[in-house]
Amino acid sequence: MSPHLRRLVLPLVVFGGLVLVWEMAVPALRIQQIVLPAPSGVVRTMVQTAGPIAFHARHTLVTTLIGFAAAVGLGLLLGFLIGASATANDALYPLLVGFNSIPKAAVVPMLVMWFGIGAVPAVLTAFLLAFFPVAVNVALGLATLEAELRDVLRVLGASRWQVFRKVGVPRTMPLFFASLKVAVSSAFVGSVISETVASNAGIGYLMAVAASDFNTRLAFGGLFVLAAMGVALYGVFAAIERRITAWAYAE
Amino acid sequence: MGEERRCAPPHVHLNPPGAQTAVAIRDVSYDYVTNGRVTRALARVSLEIERGTTVAFVGPSGCGKSTLLKLIAGLVRPTEGAIAVDGLTVAGPLKNVGMAFQNPVLLPWRTVLDNLLLPLEILRENQDPRAPARALWGERASALLGTVGLAGAEHRQPRELSGGMRQRVSLCRALIHEPALLLLDEPFASLDAFTREEMWELHQQLRLQREFTGVLVTHDLREAVFLAQTIYVMSASPGRIAHVHRVSLRAPRTLEQLYSAEATALIRDMREQIRPSRRAVA
Numbered sequence: 001m002s003p004h005l006r007r008l009v010l011p012l013v014v015f016g017g018l019v020l021v022w023e024m025a026v027p028a029l030r031i032q033q034i035v036l037p038a039p040s041g042v043v044r045t046m047v048q049t050a051g052p053i054a055f056h057a058r059h060t061l062v063t064t065l066i067g068f069a070a071a072v073g074l075g076l077l078l079g080f081l082i083g084a085s086a087t088a089n090d091a092l093y094p095l096l097v098g099f100n101s102i103p104k105a106a107v108v109p110m111l112v113m114w115f116g117i118g119a120v121p122a123v124l125t126a127f128l129l130a131f132f133p134v135a136v137n138v139a140l141g142l143a144t145l146e147a148e149l150r151d152v153l154r155v156l157g158a159s160r161w162q163v164f165r166k167v168g169v170p171r172t173m174p175l176f177f178a179s180l181k182v183a184v185s186s187a188f189v190g191s192v193i194s195e196t197v198a199s200n201a202g203i204g205y206l207m208a209v210a211a212s213d214f215n216t217r218l219a220f221g222g223l224f225v226l227a228a229m230g231v232a233l234y235g236v237f238a239a240i241e242r243r244i245t246a247w248a249y250a251e
Numbered sequence: 252m253g254e255e256r257r258c259a260p261p262h263v264h265l266n267p268p269g270a271q272t273a274v275a276i277r278d279v280s281y282d283y284v285t286n287g288r289v290t291r292a293l294a295r296v297s298l299e300i301e302r303g304t305t306v307a308f309v310g311p312s313g314c315g316k317s318t319l320l321k322l323i324a325g326l327v328r329p330t331e332g333a334i335a336v337d338g339l340t341v342a343g344p345l346k347n348v349g350m351a352f353q354n355p356v357l358l359p360w361r362t363v364l365d366n367l368l369l370p371l372e373i374l375r376e377n378q379d380p381r382a383p384a385r386a387l388w389g390e391r392a393s394a395l396l397g398t399v400g401l402a403g404a405e406h407r408q409p410r411e412l413s414g415g416m417r418q419r420v421s422l423c424r425a426l427i428h429e430p431a432l433l434l435l436d437e438p439f440a441s442l443d444a445f446t447r448e449e450m451w452e453l454h455q456q457l458r459l460q461r462e463f464t465g466v467l468v469t470h471d472l473r474e475a476v477f478l479a480q481t482i483y484v485m486s487a488s489p490g491r492i493a494h495v496h497r498v499s500l501r502a503p504r505t506l507e508q509l510y511s512a513e514a515t516a517l518i519r520d521m522r523e524q525i526r527p528s529r530r531a532v533a
Contacts, residue, residue, distance in 0.1 A: 146354065146356050148350075148352040148354055148356045149356040149358075151321070151324070151326055151350055151352075152350050152351075152352075152356065152370075152424070152425070153369075153370075153373060154324075154326060154344040155324045155325070155326065155344050155345050155346070155348035155349075155350050155434075156346065156347070156348070156370050156373045156374060156428065157344070157345075157346030157347070157373065157374070157377050157379060158373045158377075159377075162373060162376065162377075166369065166372070166373070167358065170358070170360050171358075171360075173360075245360075247359050247360045247408065247410070248359065248360075
Protein backbone atom coordinates (compact mmCIF):
# COMPACT_ATOMS: atom_id res chain seq x y z
CA MET A 1 0.00 0.00 0.00
CA SER A 2 1.38 3.40 -0.90
CA PRO A 3 2.02 5.74 2.04
CA HIS A 4 -0.58 8.12 0.64
CA LEU A 5 -3.28 5.45 0.53
CA ARG A 6 -2.20 4.21 3.94
CA ARG A 7 -2.76 7.62 5.48
CA LEU A 8 -6.24 7.66 3.96
CA VAL A 9 -7.29 4.09 4.69
CA LEU A 10 -5.94 3.52 8.21
CA PRO A 11 -8.01 6.21 9.98
CA LEU A 12 -11.09 5.05 8.09
CA VAL A 13 -10.52 1.47 9.24
CA VAL A 14 -10.15 2.61 12.87
CA PHE A 15 -13.25 4.81 12.54
CA GLY A 16 -15.26 1.89 11.06
CA GLY A 17 -14.07 -0.35 13.88
CA LEU A 18 -15.16 2.12 16.54
CA VAL A 19 -18.62 2.50 14.99
CA LEU A 20 -18.90 -1.29 14.85
CA VAL A 21 -17.97 -1.60 18.54
CA TRP A 22 -20.55 1.06 19.38
CA GLU A 23 -23.21 -0.70 17.28
CA MET A 24 -22.61 -4.00 19.08
CA ALA A 25 -22.11 -2.55 22.55
CA VAL A 26 -25.52 -0.85 22.74
CA PRO A 27 -27.63 -4.08 22.64
CA ALA A 28 -24.94 -6.17 24.37
CA LEU A 29 -24.76 -3.83 27.39
CA ARG A 30 -28.53 -3.19 27.27
CA ILE A 31 -28.10 0.54 26.94
CA GLN A 32 -31.39 2.36 26.49
CA GLN A 33 -31.80 4.04 23.10
CA ILE A 34 -32.79 7.25 24.83
CA VAL A 35 -29.41 7.36 26.54
CA LEU A 36 -27.21 6.19 23.68
CA PRO A 37 -28.78 5.15 20.40
CA ALA A 38 -26.98 2.68 18.13
CA PRO A 39 -25.37 4.31 15.07
CA SER A 40 -27.71 2.44 12.74
CA GLY A 41 -30.71 3.98 14.51
CA VAL A 42 -29.13 7.41 14.28
CA VAL A 43 -28.58 7.01 10.56
CA ARG A 44 -32.18 5.84 10.07
CA THR A 45 -33.45 8.96 11.85
CA MET A 46 -31.13 11.11 9.76
CA VAL A 47 -32.52 9.67 6.55
CA GLN A 48 -36.10 10.22 7.76
CA THR A 49 -35.40 13.86 8.67
CA ALA A 50 -33.05 14.55 5.77
CA GLY A 51 -35.03 17.59 4.61
CA PRO A 52 -34.99 19.57 7.89
CA ILE A 53 -31.39 18.52 8.56
CA ALA A 54 -30.29 19.82 5.16
CA PHE A 55 -32.08 23.12 5.81
CA HIS A 56 -30.43 23.61 9.20
CA ALA A 57 -27.04 22.47 7.92
CA ARG A 58 -27.21 25.03 5.13
CA HIS A 59 -28.09 27.73 7.65
CA THR A 60 -25.13 26.81 9.85
CA LEU A 61 -22.82 26.73 6.84
CA VAL A 62 -23.91 30.17 5.66
CA THR A 63 -23.57 31.84 9.08
CA THR A 64 -20.18 30.18 9.56
CA LEU A 65 -18.88 31.35 6.20
CA ILE A 66 -20.14 34.92 6.61
CA GLY A 67 -18.49 35.19 10.03
CA PHE A 68 -15.36 33.55 8.65
CA ALA A 69 -15.14 35.90 5.67
CA ALA A 70 -15.40 38.94 7.95
CA ALA A 71 -12.76 37.42 10.24
CA VAL A 72 -10.37 36.86 7.35
CA GLY A 73 -10.80 40.46 6.18
CA LEU A 74 -10.24 42.04 9.57
CA GLY A 75 -7.62 39.47 10.57
CA LEU A 76 -5.55 40.25 7.48
CA LEU A 77 -5.84 43.98 8.05
CA LEU A 78 -4.98 43.79 11.74
CA GLY A 79 -2.22 41.26 11.11
CA PHE A 80 -0.59 43.44 8.48
CA LEU A 81 -0.82 46.45 10.76
CA ILE A 82 0.67 44.67 13.77
CA GLY A 83 3.31 42.91 11.70
CA ALA A 84 4.43 46.02 9.85
CA SER A 85 4.48 48.54 12.69
CA ALA A 86 6.26 48.05 15.99
CA THR A 87 4.04 50.71 17.55
CA ALA A 88 0.87 48.96 16.46
CA ASN A 89 2.33 45.71 17.74
CA ASP A 90 3.11 47.14 21.18
CA ALA A 91 -0.27 48.83 21.44
CA LEU A 92 -2.56 46.17 20.04
CA TYR A 93 -1.01 42.77 20.56
CA PRO A 94 -1.55 42.55 24.34
CA LEU A 95 -5.16 43.65 23.87
CA LEU A 96 -5.64 41.02 21.22
CA VAL A 97 -4.27 38.28 23.45
CA GLY A 98 -6.37 39.49 26.35
CA PHE A 99 -9.46 39.58 24.20
CA ASN A 100 -8.77 36.11 22.87
CA SER A 101 -8.63 34.66 26.37
CA ILE A 102 -12.26 35.61 27.02
CA PRO A 103 -14.40 32.49 26.56
CA LYS A 104 -16.50 33.54 23.58
CA ALA A 105 -19.52 31.51 24.73
CA ALA A 106 -19.85 34.09 27.50
CA VAL A 107 -20.27 36.86 24.92
CA VAL A 108 -23.23 35.22 23.20
CA PRO A 109 -25.87 36.41 25.73
CA MET A 110 -24.64 39.96 25.20
CA LEU A 111 -24.92 39.62 21.44
CA VAL A 112 -28.43 38.24 21.85
CA MET A 113 -29.35 41.24 24.01
CA TRP A 114 -28.22 43.59 21.26
CA PHE A 115 -29.23 41.75 18.12
CA GLY A 116 -31.98 39.40 19.25
CA ILE A 117 -32.30 35.71 18.59
CA GLY A 118 -31.26 34.66 15.10
CA ALA A 119 -28.41 34.58 12.64
CA VAL A 120 -26.67 37.82 13.63
CA PRO A 121 -25.27 36.60 16.98
CA ALA A 122 -24.15 33.40 15.27
CA VAL A 123 -22.29 35.29 12.55
CA LEU A 124 -20.69 37.57 15.14
CA THR A 125 -19.63 34.70 17.39
CA ALA A 126 -18.11 32.93 14.39
CA PHE A 127 -16.29 36.15 13.53
CA LEU A 128 -15.03 36.68 17.07
CA LEU A 129 -13.58 33.19 17.29
CA ALA A 130 -12.03 33.19 13.86
CA PHE A 131 -10.23 36.49 13.46
CA PHE A 132 -7.60 35.93 16.13
CA PRO A 133 -5.68 33.06 14.49
CA VAL A 134 -5.67 34.94 11.18
CA ALA A 135 -4.40 38.19 12.69
CA VAL A 136 -1.70 36.49 14.77
CA ASN A 137 -0.38 34.35 11.94
CA VAL A 138 -0.25 37.21 9.47
CA ALA A 139 1.50 39.42 12.00
CA LEU A 140 3.98 36.65 12.76
CA GLY A 141 4.80 36.19 9.08
CA LEU A 142 5.61 39.85 8.66
CA ALA A 143 7.44 40.30 11.94
CA THR A 144 9.83 37.42 11.29
CA LEU A 145 11.05 38.83 7.98
CA GLU A 146 14.82 38.31 7.75
CA ALA A 147 16.66 41.56 8.44
CA GLU A 148 19.17 40.69 5.70
CA LEU A 149 16.46 40.43 3.10
CA ARG A 150 15.08 43.81 4.07
CA ASP A 151 18.57 45.32 3.90
CA VAL A 152 19.25 43.84 0.45
CA LEU A 153 16.14 45.58 -0.85
CA ARG A 154 16.52 48.82 1.09
CA VAL A 155 19.94 49.49 -0.45
CA LEU A 156 18.33 49.25 -3.88
CA GLY A 157 16.13 52.16 -2.92
CA ALA A 158 13.12 49.98 -2.11
CA SER A 159 10.49 51.69 0.00
CA ARG A 160 8.93 50.02 3.03
CA TRP A 161 5.84 49.50 0.93
CA GLN A 162 7.86 47.72 -1.75
CA VAL A 163 9.53 45.47 0.81
CA PHE A 164 6.08 44.69 2.22
CA ARG A 165 4.63 43.89 -1.19
CA LYS A 166 7.54 42.00 -2.75
CA VAL A 167 8.63 40.04 0.30
CA GLY A 168 6.39 40.53 3.32
CA VAL A 169 3.10 39.53 1.74
CA PRO A 170 4.22 36.42 -0.20
CA ARG A 171 6.28 35.29 2.75
CA THR A 172 3.22 35.53 5.01
CA MET A 173 0.98 33.51 2.70
CA PRO A 174 1.82 30.03 4.06
CA LEU A 175 1.07 31.21 7.58
CA PHE A 176 -2.08 32.96 6.38
CA PHE A 177 -3.40 29.87 4.62
CA ALA A 178 -2.43 27.69 7.56
CA SER A 179 -4.47 30.00 9.78
CA LEU A 180 -7.51 29.72 7.51
CA LYS A 181 -8.12 26.06 8.33
CA VAL A 182 -7.87 26.84 12.03
CA ALA A 183 -10.06 29.91 11.63
CA VAL A 184 -12.80 28.16 9.68
CA SER A 185 -13.00 25.49 12.38
CA SER A 186 -13.22 28.19 15.05
CA ALA A 187 -15.90 30.05 13.10
CA PHE A 188 -17.86 26.83 12.88
CA VAL A 189 -17.61 26.28 16.64
CA GLY A 190 -18.72 29.88 17.19
CA SER A 191 -21.81 29.73 15.04
CA VAL A 192 -22.91 26.39 16.53
CA ILE A 193 -22.46 27.65 20.12
CA SER A 194 -24.57 30.67 19.33
CA GLU A 195 -27.23 28.59 17.57
CA THR A 196 -27.43 26.28 20.54
CA VAL A 197 -28.01 29.17 22.92
CA ALA A 198 -30.18 31.51 20.89
CA SER A 199 -31.38 30.78 17.41
CA ASN A 200 -34.30 29.39 15.51
CA ALA A 201 -32.34 27.73 12.76
CA GLY A 202 -29.10 25.86 12.31
CA ILE A 203 -27.78 22.50 13.41
CA GLY A 204 -27.03 23.86 16.89
CA TYR A 205 -30.69 24.87 17.22
CA LEU A 206 -31.81 21.50 15.84
CA MET A 207 -29.73 19.67 18.44
CA ALA A 208 -30.95 21.87 21.28
CA VAL A 209 -34.57 21.21 20.30
CA ALA A 210 -33.95 17.47 19.85
CA ALA A 211 -32.27 17.30 23.26
CA SER A 212 -35.16 19.06 24.97
CA ASP A 213 -37.54 16.51 23.35
CA PHE A 214 -35.28 13.66 24.51
CA ASN A 215 -34.94 12.80 20.84
CA THR A 216 -31.45 11.42 21.37
CA ARG A 217 -31.26 9.94 17.90
CA LEU A 218 -31.84 13.27 16.22
CA ALA A 219 -29.39 15.00 18.59
CA PHE A 220 -26.78 12.46 17.60
CA GLY A 221 -27.77 12.92 13.97
CA GLY A 222 -26.99 16.62 14.35
CA LEU A 223 -23.67 15.75 15.91
CA PHE A 224 -22.80 13.51 12.96
CA VAL A 225 -23.63 16.31 10.56
CA LEU A 226 -21.50 18.77 12.54
CA ALA A 227 -18.58 16.35 12.52
CA ALA A 228 -18.87 15.85 8.77
CA MET A 229 -19.17 19.58 8.11
CA GLY A 230 -16.24 20.39 10.39
CA VAL A 231 -14.01 17.86 8.69
CA ALA A 232 -15.11 19.03 5.25
CA LEU A 233 -14.47 22.72 6.00
CA TYR A 234 -11.06 21.93 7.42
CA GLY A 235 -10.28 19.68 4.47
CA VAL A 236 -11.22 22.29 1.89
CA PHE A 237 -8.94 24.93 3.42
CA ALA A 238 -6.12 22.45 4.03
CA ALA A 239 -6.29 21.53 0.32
CA ILE A 240 -6.30 25.20 -0.74
CA GLU A 241 -3.31 25.81 1.50
CA ARG A 242 -1.34 22.96 -0.06
CA ARG A 243 -2.11 24.12 -3.58
CA ILE A 244 -1.32 27.79 -3.12
CA THR A 245 1.78 27.61 -0.95
CA ALA A 246 3.37 24.41 -2.21
CA TRP A 247 6.81 26.05 -2.07
CA ALA A 248 6.67 26.16 1.71
CA TYR A 249 6.19 22.40 2.01
CA ALA A 250 8.51 20.83 -0.52
CA GLU A 251 11.79 19.67 0.95
CA MET B 252 58.90 41.31 0.11
CA GLY B 253 56.53 42.98 -2.31
CA GLU B 254 54.15 44.48 0.18
CA GLU B 255 54.18 47.56 2.22
CA ARG B 256 52.72 46.98 5.64
CA ARG B 257 51.57 49.86 7.72
CA CYS B 258 50.59 49.63 11.29
CA ALA B 259 49.96 53.31 11.61
CA PRO B 260 47.34 54.49 14.06
CA PRO B 261 44.01 55.16 12.39
CA HIS B 262 42.49 58.42 11.31
CA VAL B 263 45.78 60.13 10.60
CA HIS B 264 46.38 59.05 7.03
CA LEU B 265 43.44 60.75 5.43
CA ASN B 266 44.21 62.31 2.11
CA PRO B 267 41.95 65.00 0.78
CA PRO B 268 39.11 63.26 -0.99
CA GLY B 269 39.75 62.98 -4.68
CA ALA B 270 37.96 61.48 -7.63
CA GLN B 271 39.51 58.15 -6.73
CA THR B 272 37.72 57.96 -3.41
CA ALA B 273 34.54 55.87 -3.51
CA VAL B 274 33.82 55.84 0.21
CA ALA B 275 35.09 58.33 2.77
CA ILE B 276 34.49 57.61 6.44
CA ARG B 277 35.33 60.53 8.71
CA ASP B 278 35.52 60.28 12.49
CA VAL B 279 32.56 57.97 12.65
CA SER B 280 31.35 56.74 16.02
CA TYR B 281 28.28 54.67 16.60
CA ASP B 282 26.40 54.10 19.85
CA TYR B 283 23.52 51.76 20.42
CA VAL B 284 21.15 51.59 23.34
CA THR B 285 19.99 48.38 24.99
CA ASN B 286 17.96 48.40 28.19
CA GLY B 287 18.74 52.06 28.65
CA ARG B 288 22.50 51.49 28.56
CA VAL B 289 24.51 53.17 25.87
CA THR B 290 27.24 51.06 24.29
CA ARG B 291 29.80 52.47 21.92
CA ALA B 292 30.12 50.02 19.04
CA LEU B 293 32.48 52.08 16.91
CA ALA B 294 34.84 54.82 18.01
CA ARG B 295 36.26 57.46 15.69
CA VAL B 296 36.75 55.38 12.60
CA SER B 297 38.25 57.19 9.63
CA LEU B 298 39.32 55.73 6.34
CA GLU B 299 38.94 56.04 2.62
CA ILE B 300 38.18 53.35 0.12
CA GLU B 301 39.61 53.82 -3.33
CA ARG B 302 37.30 53.28 -6.27
CA GLY B 303 37.53 49.83 -7.82
CA THR B 304 39.37 48.24 -4.92
CA THR B 305 38.18 45.80 -2.32
CA VAL B 306 38.85 46.40 1.34
CA ALA B 307 38.34 43.87 4.09
CA PHE B 308 37.52 44.38 7.75
CA VAL B 309 38.71 41.66 10.09
CA GLY B 310 38.64 41.51 13.85
CA PRO B 311 37.13 39.76 16.84
CA SER B 312 33.39 39.31 17.17
CA GLY B 313 31.68 42.44 18.37
CA CYS B 314 34.21 44.86 16.92
CA GLY B 315 31.52 46.58 14.90
CA LYS B 316 32.51 45.27 11.47
CA SER B 317 28.94 44.60 10.39
CA THR B 318 27.79 47.89 11.85
CA LEU B 319 30.37 49.65 9.73
CA LEU B 320 28.92 47.95 6.66
CA LYS B 321 25.43 49.10 7.56
CA LEU B 322 26.70 52.61 8.17
CA ILE B 323 28.26 52.71 4.69
CA ALA B 324 25.00 51.44 3.18
CA GLY B 325 23.07 54.14 5.02
CA LEU B 326 20.94 51.56 6.82
CA VAL B 327 21.96 53.09 10.14
CA ARG B 328 23.16 56.60 10.86
CA PRO B 329 26.41 57.39 12.65
CA THR B 330 26.15 58.90 16.12
CA GLU B 331 29.10 61.14 15.28
CA GLY B 332 31.04 61.82 12.13
CA ALA B 333 29.95 61.39 8.55
CA ILE B 334 30.24 59.04 5.63
CA ALA B 335 30.37 60.09 2.01
CA VAL B 336 29.90 57.80 -0.96
CA ASP B 337 30.97 59.25 -4.31
CA GLY B 338 31.42 62.58 -2.60
CA LEU B 339 27.86 62.76 -1.30
CA THR B 340 27.12 62.48 2.41
CA VAL B 341 25.09 59.39 3.22
CA ALA B 342 21.80 60.48 4.77
CA GLY B 343 19.63 57.41 4.21
CA PRO B 344 19.81 54.02 2.55
CA LEU B 345 21.89 54.19 -0.61
CA LYS B 346 20.07 53.27 -3.77
CA ASN B 347 22.45 51.34 -5.93
CA VAL B 348 24.32 48.99 -3.67
CA GLY B 349 24.66 45.22 -3.85
CA MET B 350 24.66 43.34 -0.57
CA ALA B 351 25.22 39.69 0.28
CA PHE B 352 25.25 38.03 3.68
CA GLN B 353 26.27 34.76 5.28
CA ASN B 354 22.63 33.73 4.96
CA PRO B 355 21.80 33.85 1.23
CA VAL B 356 18.13 34.77 1.95
CA LEU B 357 16.65 33.78 -1.39
CA LEU B 358 12.89 34.01 -1.76
CA PRO B 359 11.68 30.39 -1.72
CA TRP B 360 8.55 31.14 -3.75
CA ARG B 361 10.55 32.53 -6.66
CA THR B 362 12.69 30.64 -9.14
CA VAL B 363 16.41 31.36 -9.36
CA LEU B 364 15.76 33.71 -12.28
CA ASP B 365 12.99 35.59 -10.47
CA ASN B 366 15.19 35.92 -7.40
CA LEU B 367 17.89 37.46 -9.56
CA LEU B 368 15.48 39.87 -11.20
CA LEU B 369 14.12 41.21 -7.91
CA PRO B 370 16.59 44.13 -7.76
CA LEU B 371 15.75 45.06 -11.34
CA GLU B 372 12.02 44.99 -10.55
CA ILE B 373 12.62 47.42 -7.71
CA LEU B 374 14.73 49.75 -9.86
CA ARG B 375 12.14 49.72 -12.63
CA GLU B 376 9.23 50.39 -10.28
CA ASN B 377 11.16 53.33 -8.90
CA GLN B 378 11.92 54.53 -12.43
CA ASP B 379 15.59 54.40 -11.63
CA PRO B 380 17.57 55.39 -14.72
CA ARG B 381 19.97 52.54 -13.99
CA ALA B 382 17.28 49.95 -14.63
CA PRO B 383 18.10 48.16 -17.88
CA ALA B 384 15.42 47.62 -20.55
CA ARG B 385 13.07 44.76 -19.71
CA ALA B 386 14.19 42.85 -22.82
CA LEU B 387 17.74 42.62 -21.51
CA TRP B 388 16.91 41.20 -18.09
CA GLY B 389 16.86 37.53 -18.98
CA GLU B 390 20.02 37.82 -21.01
CA ARG B 391 21.85 39.61 -18.24
CA ALA B 392 20.73 37.10 -15.60
CA SER B 393 21.77 34.16 -17.77
CA ALA B 394 25.17 35.66 -18.45
CA LEU B 395 25.76 36.20 -14.74
CA LEU B 396 24.60 32.68 -13.86
CA GLY B 397 26.97 31.36 -16.52
CA THR B 398 29.86 33.20 -14.90
CA VAL B 399 29.20 31.56 -11.54
CA GLY B 400 28.78 28.11 -13.06
CA LEU B 401 25.01 27.95 -12.77
CA ALA B 402 24.13 28.14 -16.46
CA GLY B 403 20.71 26.67 -17.10
CA ALA B 404 19.60 26.97 -13.46
CA GLU B 405 17.18 29.82 -14.21
CA HIS B 406 14.02 27.88 -13.58
CA ARG B 407 15.14 25.86 -10.61
CA GLN B 408 13.73 26.48 -7.15
CA PRO B 409 16.09 27.72 -4.41
CA ARG B 410 15.30 24.69 -2.25
CA GLU B 411 16.76 22.40 -4.93
CA LEU B 412 20.15 24.09 -4.68
CA SER B 413 23.07 23.31 -2.38
CA GLY B 414 24.35 25.90 0.08
CA GLY B 415 27.17 26.90 -2.24
CA MET B 416 24.84 27.27 -5.20
CA ARG B 417 22.45 29.43 -3.18
CA GLN B 418 25.31 31.62 -2.10
CA ARG B 419 26.30 32.03 -5.76
CA VAL B 420 22.75 33.07 -6.62
CA SER B 421 22.84 35.52 -3.73
CA LEU B 422 26.10 36.97 -5.08
CA CYS B 423 24.55 37.24 -8.56
CA ARG B 424 21.55 39.04 -7.06
CA ALA B 425 23.93 41.50 -5.44
CA LEU B 426 25.54 42.19 -8.82
CA ILE B 427 22.66 41.99 -11.33
CA HIS B 428 22.03 45.74 -11.27
CA GLU B 429 25.76 46.41 -11.70
CA PRO B 430 26.15 48.33 -8.46
CA ALA B 431 29.10 50.61 -7.98
CA LEU B 432 29.44 49.33 -4.42
CA LEU B 433 29.31 45.72 -3.28
CA LEU B 434 28.98 45.09 0.46
CA LEU B 435 29.68 41.56 1.66
CA ASP B 436 29.04 40.50 5.26
CA GLU B 437 30.77 37.15 5.78
CA PRO B 438 29.20 35.90 2.59
CA PHE B 439 31.09 32.63 2.46
CA ALA B 440 31.25 31.81 6.17
CA SER B 441 28.73 28.98 6.07
CA LEU B 442 30.34 27.20 3.11
CA ASP B 443 32.78 24.31 3.29
CA ALA B 444 36.45 25.14 2.79
CA PHE B 445 36.68 24.07 -0.85
CA THR B 446 33.48 25.76 -1.92
CA ARG B 447 34.65 28.87 -0.13
CA GLU B 448 37.88 28.92 -2.12
CA GLU B 449 35.89 28.50 -5.33
CA MET B 450 33.81 31.47 -4.31
CA TRP B 451 36.94 33.57 -3.78
CA GLU B 452 38.10 32.79 -7.30
CA LEU B 453 34.65 33.53 -8.60
CA HIS B 454 34.55 36.86 -6.84
CA GLN B 455 37.90 37.75 -8.37
CA GLN B 456 36.65 36.73 -11.79
CA LEU B 457 33.59 38.95 -11.42
CA ARG B 458 35.84 41.82 -10.37
CA LEU B 459 37.96 41.42 -13.45
CA GLN B 460 34.85 41.60 -15.62
CA ARG B 461 33.27 44.71 -14.17
CA GLU B 462 34.47 47.45 -11.93
CA PHE B 463 32.98 47.82 -8.48
CA THR B 464 34.22 48.88 -5.11
CA GLY B 465 34.03 46.06 -2.62
CA VAL B 466 33.74 46.08 1.15
CA LEU B 467 34.15 42.71 2.79
CA VAL B 468 33.56 41.81 6.41
CA THR B 469 35.05 38.47 7.33
CA HIS B 470 36.50 36.31 10.07
CA ASP B 471 38.63 34.44 7.58
CA LEU B 472 42.07 36.03 7.32
CA ARG B 473 42.99 34.02 4.22
CA GLU B 474 39.80 35.24 2.57
CA ALA B 475 40.72 38.82 3.39
CA VAL B 476 44.21 38.36 1.94
CA PHE B 477 42.89 36.73 -1.21
CA LEU B 478 40.15 39.25 -1.94
CA ALA B 479 41.27 42.60 -0.57
CA GLN B 480 43.82 45.20 -1.54
CA THR B 481 43.60 46.78 1.90
CA ILE B 482 42.79 45.02 5.17
CA TYR B 483 41.69 46.87 8.28
CA VAL B 484 42.23 44.97 11.51
CA MET B 485 39.73 46.14 14.10
CA SER B 486 39.77 45.89 17.87
CA ALA B 487 36.68 45.39 19.94
CA SER B 488 34.66 47.33 22.53
CA PRO B 489 34.52 49.87 21.16
CA GLY B 490 35.43 48.96 17.61
CA ARG B 491 38.43 50.89 16.32
CA ILE B 492 40.77 50.45 13.45
CA ALA B 493 43.89 49.05 15.07
CA HIS B 494 46.02 48.21 12.04
CA VAL B 495 46.03 48.71 8.31
CA HIS B 496 47.67 46.31 5.88
CA ARG B 497 48.13 46.70 2.16
CA VAL B 498 48.08 43.42 0.30
CA SER B 499 50.12 43.57 -2.84
CA LEU B 500 49.83 40.05 -4.15
CA ARG B 501 49.85 40.10 -7.95
CA ALA B 502 46.53 40.06 -9.75
CA PRO B 503 44.95 37.83 -10.75
CA ARG B 504 45.56 36.12 -7.47
CA THR B 505 45.83 32.38 -7.13
CA LEU B 506 45.21 30.16 -4.16
CA GLU B 507 48.89 29.20 -4.27
CA GLN B 508 49.79 32.78 -3.45
CA LEU B 509 48.14 32.29 -0.07
CA TYR B 510 50.97 29.92 0.79
CA SER B 511 53.68 32.37 -0.19
CA ALA B 512 55.99 33.74 2.48
CA GLU B 513 54.46 37.20 2.35
CA ALA B 514 50.87 36.01 2.62
CA THR B 515 51.73 33.65 5.45
CA ALA B 516 53.59 36.39 7.32
CA LEU B 517 50.69 38.78 6.87
CA ILE B 518 48.17 36.25 8.12
CA ARG B 519 50.35 35.47 11.12
CA ASP B 520 50.70 39.16 11.95
CA MET B 521 46.97 39.72 11.77
CA ARG B 522 46.30 36.73 13.98
CA GLU B 523 48.63 38.16 16.60
CA GLN B 524 46.94 41.53 16.32
CA ILE B 525 43.46 40.09 16.79
CA ARG B 526 44.23 37.65 19.61
CA PRO B 527 45.04 40.12 22.44
CA SER B 528 41.89 41.96 21.58
CA ARG B 529 39.95 38.72 21.92
CA ARG B 530 41.43 38.12 25.33
CA ALA B 531 40.55 41.62 26.38
CA VAL B 532 36.93 41.00 25.47
CA ALA B 533 36.84 37.68 27.32
